[in-house]
Amino acid sequence: ILNVEQSPQSLHVQEGDSTNFTCSFPSSNFYALHWYRWETAKSPEALFVMTLNGDEKKKGRISATLNTKEGYSYLYIKGSQPEDSATYLCAFQTGANNLFFGTGTRLTVIP
Amino acid sequence: DTGVSQNPRHKITKRGQNVTFRCDPISEHNRLYWYRQTLGQGPEFLTYFQNEAQLEKSRLLSDRFSAERPKGSFSTLEIQRTEQGDSAMYLCASSLAKAVEAFFGQGTRLTVV
Numbered sequence A: 001i002l003n004v005e006q007s008p009q010s011l012h013v014q015e016g017d018s019t020n021f022t023c024s025f026p027s028s029n030f031y032a033l034h035w036y037r038w039e040t041a042k043s044p045e046a047l048f049v050m051t052l053n054g055d056e057k058k059k060g061r062i063s064a065t066l067n068t069k070e071g072y073s074y075l076y077i078k079g080s081q082p083e084d085s086a087t088y089l090c091a092f093q094t095g096a097n098n099l100f101f102g103t104g105t106r107l108t109v110i111p
Numbered sequence B: 001d002t003g004v005s006q007n008p009r010h011k012i013t014k015r016g017q018n019v020t021f022r023c024d025p026i027s028e029h030n031r032l033y034w035y036r037q038t039l040g041q042g043p044e045f046l047t048y049f050q051n052e053a054q055l056e057k058s059r060l061l062s063d064r065f066s067a068e069r070p071k072g073s074f075s076t077l078e079i080q081r082t083e084q085g086d087s088a089m090y091l092c093a094s095s096l097a098k099a100v101e102a103f104f105g106q107g108t109r110l111t112v113v
Helices: none
Strands: A005-007 A010-014 A019-024 A032-038 A045-050 A056-059 A062-067 A072-077 A086-093 A099-101 A105-110 B005-007 B010-013 B019-024 B031-037 B044-050 B053-057 B065-068 B075-079 B088-095 B108-112
Touching (some): A010 A019, A019 A105, A072 A086, A099 B044, B010 B019
Parallel strands (some): A010 A105, B010 B108
Antiparallel strands (some): A005 A019, A032 A086, A056 A062, A062 A072, A086 A099, B005 B019, B019 B075, B031 B088, B065 B075, B088 B108
């Protein structure tokens, strides 16, 4: 079982604040790093899939970076909104097979 | 709706009973995955199929668990002689072979009483 760690475990921010979370993963046998957003009563939704060291991806106010040599990825949210409240999961993929998930960061944006 | 569909959404069962869940993946997706998520944890891999072949099974999948994907389309996950520790959210996901993005269903929440 591969160890994927996310921090912080939970986070409360005020509307309009920017925030970021960390995902740490093994630096060997890397294939891809996934970020998912999981809102209550919905399906986990893919945000980003990154495969190359130094990758930076952006979708609206959300962006992510990847460092495969040191085994970490950051997810940034700029100007948080209440609708950003969710659990953010990262998953490490080795080969082209299954995903090893972290425990997630639960974000609450306070209006 | 062309997403991944799981049924039922919720299941309450008595300890010792058998339960079966169904997953209908996105139609052109060859790969299908089952995950289990318990409170405070991320999803844990159970098993995956490429077409109808079950290619990998986690050690978490005890003898009481069995999964099938008979025609390479929908899949079923059966738990026999359920135990309270089986209470969890069971998630199904599908993806194209060799692609990196997986699409998840909404899950089946199992409660064993």
